[in-house]
Amino acid sequence: MFAALPLLDPFSVFRRYKDMRSLGLLGMNQRNHKYIARYNARSLFPIVDNKLHTKELALEYRLTTPDLLGVIDNQHDASLLDRFICDKEGFCIKPAKGSGGKGILVIKACEQGRYQKTNGDWLELAAVQRHVSNILAGLFSLGGATDVAMIETLLVPSHALAKYSHHGVPDIRVIVFRGIPVMAMMRLACTESHGKANLHQGAIGVGLNIATGRAINAVQRDRCIERHPDTGVLLSELQVPRWHELLRLACSCHEICGLGYLGVDLVIDEREGPALLELNARPGLSIQIANNAGLLPRLRQIEAIKKPELWTVDKKIEFALAHFSR
Amino acid sequence: MNHSKTPFVILIFLLVFAGLALSWHRHITYNVPWLPGEQQQVWSVEARIEFVGENTPAIVSLAVPETQTGFERISEYTASPGYGLEFVERGGVRRAEWSVRLAQGKQVLYYRAEYAAKKMLQVKQASAQIVESKLLRGSGPHITVARTLLESAKKKSADEFTLTRELIREFNNQIEGVFLLEQHASREAWLVALLQQVGVASRRVSVLELEDGRRRSQLLDYLQVFSGDDYVLFDPFTGERNAESPVLMWEYHSQPALDVLGGRNSRLSFSVIEQKMPVGDLVVRQREMQSNLLDFSIHTLPLSEQALFKGILLIPIGVLVVCLLRILIGIRTAGTFMPVLIAISFIQTSLVTGLVGFVLIVGTGLLIRGYLSQLNLLLVARISAVIISVIILIALLAVLSYQLGLSEGLKISFFPMIILSWTIERMSILWEEEGGQEVLAQVGGSLFVAVITYALMMNEYVQHLTFNFLGLQLVIMAIVLILGTYTGYRLFELQRFYAMIKK
Ligand SMILES: Nc1ncnc2c1ncn2[C@@H]1O[C@H](COP(=O)(O)OP(=O)(O)O)[C@@H](O)[C@H]1O
Ligand SMILES: [Mg+2]
Numbered sequence: 089m090f091a092a093l094p095l096l097d098p099f100s101v102f103r104r105y106k107d108m109r110s111l112g113l114l115g116m117n118q119r120n121h122k123y124i125a126r127y128n129a130r131s132l133f134p135i136v137d138n139k140l141h142t143k144e145l146a147l148e149y150r151l152t153t154p155d156l157l158g159v160i161d162n163q164h165d166a167s168l169l170d171r172f173i174c175d176k177e178g179f180c181i182k183p184a185k186g187s188g189g190k191g192i193l194v195i196k197a198c199e200q201g202r203y204q205k206t207n208g209d210w211l212e213l214a215a216v217q218r219h220v221s222n223i224l225a226g227l228f229s230l231g232g233a234t235d236v237a238m239i240e241t242l243l244v245p246s247h248a249l250a251k252y253s254h255h256g257v258p259d260i261r262v263i264v265f266r267g268i269p270v271m272a273m274m275r276l277a278c279t280e281s282h283g284k285a286n287l288h289q290g291a292i293g294v295g296l297n298i299a300t301g302r303a304i305n306a307v308q309r310d311r312c313i314e315r316h317p318d319t320g321v322l323l324s325e326l327q328v329p330r331w332h333e334l335l336r337l338a339c340s341c342h343e344i345c346g347l348g349y350l351g352v353d354l355v356i357d358e359r360e361g362p363a364l365l366e367l368n369a370r371p372g373l374s375i376q377i378a379n380n381a382g383l384l385p386r387l388r389q390i391e392a393i394k395k396p397e398l399w400t401v402d403k404k405i406e407f408a409l410a411h412f413s414r
Numbered sequence: 415m416n417h418s419k420t421p422f423v424i425l426i427f428l429l430v431f432a433g434l435a436l437s438w439h440r441h442i443t444y445n446v447p448w449l450p451g452e453q454q455q456v457w458s459v460e461a462r463i464e465f466v467g468e469n470t471p472a473i474v475s476l477a478v479p480e481t482q483t484g485f486e487r488i489s490e491y492t493a494s495p496g497y498g499l500e501f502v503e504r505g506g507v508r509r510a511e512w513s514v515r516l517a518q519g520k521q522v523l524y525y526r527a528e529y530a531a532k533k534m535l536q537v538k539q540a541s542a543q544i545v546e547s548k549l550l551r552g553s554g555p556h557i558t559v560a561r562t563l564l565e566s567a568k569k570k571s572a573d574e575f576t577l578t579r580e581l582i583r584e585f586n587n588q589i590e591g592v593f594l595l596e597q598h599a600s601r602e603a604w605l606v607a608l609l610q611q612v613g614v615a616s617r618r619v620s621v622l623e624l625e626d627g628r629r630r631s632q633l634l635d636y637l638q639v640f641s642g643d644d645y646v647l648f649d650p651f652t653g654e655r656n657a658e659s660p661v662l663m664w665e666y667h668s669q670p671a672l673d674v675l676g677g678r679n680s681r682l683s684f685s686v687i688e689q690k691m692p693v694g695d696l697v698v699r700q701r702e703m704q705s706n707l708l709d710f711s712i713h714t715l716p717l718s719e720q721a722l723f724k725g726i727l728l729i730p731i732g733v734l735v736v737c738l739l740r741i742l743i744g745i746r747t748a749g750t751f752m753p754v755l756i757a758i759s760f761i762q763t764s765l766v767t768g769l770v771g772f773v774l775i776v777g778t779g780l781l782i783r784g785y786l787s788q789l790n791l792l793l794v795a796r797i798s799a800v801i802i803s804v805i806i807l808i809a810l811l812a813v814l815s816y817q818l819g820l821s822e823g824l825k826i827s828f829f830p831m832i833i834l835s836w837t838i839e840r841m842s843i844l845w846e847e848e849g850g851q852e853v854l855a856q857v858g859g860s861l862f863v864a865v866i867t868y869a870l871m872m873n874e875y876v877q878h879l880t881f882n883f884l885g886l887q888l889v890i891m892a893i894v895l896i897l898g899t900y901t902g903y904r905l906f907e908l909q910r911f912y913a914m915i916k917k
């Protein structure tokens with residue numbers, strides 16, 4: 089509360105405003121007006137706002153993504169849930185139109201009709217069915233619209249990363265502008281974020297060097313931290329494996345959906361390598377805090393190029409390595 | 415992909431120019447001042463006559479009030495297509511008389527007049543005739559009751575006015591006796607008869623309560639009691655000499671207020687609007703009555719619509735506030751324009767009642783919603799259940815506060831219930847997902863925006879400008895459009911990215 093007081097002082101406001109400009113920080117208004125409205129055609133939004141569409145598209149183009157075990161689109165099928173999941177080790181149920189981690193249930197083990205969540209709690213089948221029925225009623229989707237529940241295979245984080253996350257699979261967010269990856273961060277769940285990997289819920293954001301996939305800086309609730317608050321692991325040593333494969337996957341995501349200003353959520357799976365989780369047409373701004381760098385200078389460099397969308401993936405990645413590494 | 419900015423700039427320029435030019439035109443031509451102040455209070459009163467024609471010629475005669483103590487008539491105007499209109503004398507009194515060859519189906523006639531409120535203005539009126547009333551002739555229990563009432567009132571009174579007050583008091587106290595009297599004639603008739611009996615000149619008059627924004631109101635029966643050339647108006651039920659809002663005598667010659675020949679189901683209702691006018695300008699007023707293409711003011715509409723527009727024209731102010739606070743500051747609210755709706759209901763409920771009511775309803779609603787979520791209902795059913803609980807809640811609160819003697823609480827029913835229910839639903843999901851802090855932030859943000867909007871909408875200057883200068887709406891439009899292209903930081907972002915700037 090008191091931290092907000094300097095905002096009443098016009099001089100301090102002006103100084104901060106100038107500092108932010110010189111750092112090249114992208115603000116919400118500018119993002120909406122200059123980037124989303126200009127580079128993301130409205131007609132493309134449904135592809136990314138519905139995870140089912142995204143998944144179908146990704147499977148069609150053979151991008152690595154967790155397999156779709158089944159889709160439940162009516163209350164009756166919710167009672168037949170066990171048919172989809174009976175023989176599976178682990179799985180993940182999510183609302184097709186959910187966002188911000190809402191309504192995602194990750195089951196890591198099944199045993200005698202009981203299901204174990206990532207935090208170790210056990211659920212009865214009835215509880216899982218109720219969750220599905222809530223998804224169908226639209227509890228987790230924007231504006232309460234009715235929704236469908238997707239069941240997909242469980243992703244297992246690569247062992248190089250597993251120790252950084254406390255409950256839940258860490259995911260990597262890459263901002264792809266006109267086909268070129270510009271900034272990346274890793275999101276780690278922790279106790280404070282209730283196993284969710286969303287920054288505004290208290291998860292840890294680790295900025296990644298776009299050239300190497302190595303940690304630059306880590307923040308939690310907009311404050312810098314050194315170690316993981318639950319496990320005490322030094323975050324600066326974090327190195328994402330198979331980084332170049334991941335960049336390639338991010339570039340292909342732009343090609344399949346066509347959105348100019350795109351947020352790609354990826355996971356490094358132990359077996360499959362980089363896998364696509366979901367796409368985002370309105371990626372958040374806190375990636376800048378995690379990277380301790382503004383997006384604007386990078387976006388401007390790309391805006392100066394004519395039709396980078398037509399470049400080959402190799403050329404795009406080369407450009408990113410040459411210009412955005414730290 | 416780059417769009418040219420020129421058409422946008424031209425559009426903005428045109429909007430601002432047209433808006434200011436229209437306002438300027440109104441300012442110059444009609445002498446409407448830019449600011450309220452040193453102004454004359456003017457009551458616009460519109461009588462609306464409705465009746466059903468009987469396929470015969472029809473004559474409608476309406477009492478029209480003249481300049482009287484406290485009110486000076488400055489203009490009058492009628493709207494009645496197809497009717498001939500004449501102002502005729504009947505029994506030495508001027509009345510408006512419409513006539514038509516054939517009245518068929520539903521007919522609506524309007525008469526509008528404007529009265530400047532003038533405290534110092536005194537108009538003498540011929541005192542009422544004293545005639546012996548038939549009511550007190552003969553004998554019977556009711557005559558005895560009436561005479562006792564009069565006797566006890568007389569003992570406690572000193573002059574005509576105190577006598578009237580005491581008599582009304584007696585009427586209010588002796589419920590059983592009065593019940594008996596009212597089987598023979600109305601309370602007003604008895605009061606007049608008794609006063610006349612002891613030589614106090616008095617009569618029944620029909621008055622109109624003047625309250626800004628009133629629509630569809632009816633005439634009230636009052637008592638006009640004379641003492642020499644002076645007179646005082648009494649409410650026959652409270653005995654008050656000065657009612658809360660000022661009253662205009664509409665009919666005061668013991669004639670019917672409305673007379674319809676050749677029609678049935680006739681109805682007379684009134685709309686009232688309070689206006690401010692520059693003092694030296696009342697004469698020009700007449701001109702404004704003629705409609706004029708460039709006169710883009712809502713003053714050419716029927717009064718009841720004007721009263722409605724007075725509120726509607728304030729909404730863009732609220733919308734502008736929301737735009738400013740969201741785009742420049744970054745306040746989060748529950749539902750984009752929900753705060754404006756809340757602010758509008760605050761205008762009707764008054765601020766404190768509104769705030770308390772809102773917090774009570776949303777708080778209790780959240781509790782109920784918490785229970786409903788355990789029942790595992792489908793969404794539509796759940797929201798319907800919340801709507802019904804909100805309505806029950808509002809009814810309960812209204813009854814409870816009325817029982818406790820807080821008549822303020824009754825106004826709680828002005829809240830937009832469906833919107834409230836959606837707010838509750840959304841807040842409770844937010845609570846489950848993001849925790850109570852986010853709910854507090856959004857509800858607090860919404861209330862903050864609503865209070866600011868309310869304060870602006872209630873502001874005298876804002877009301878004056880929006881109501882009198884329709885052109886300013888175009889200027890507001892331009893500001894909103896410009897805001898839509900603002901790409902700078904929001905104030906709250908300065909806070910959020912603070913950790914980075916520090917380095
Ligand atoms: N198939 C899966 N296996 C394991 N964890 C998953 C799976 N899908 C999603 N998650 C977890 O849920 C989080 C959010 O998933 P995501 O699909 O990005 O949804 P949202 O749109 O809500 O962010 C991921 O960061 C990850 O931790
Ligand atoms: Mg995500």
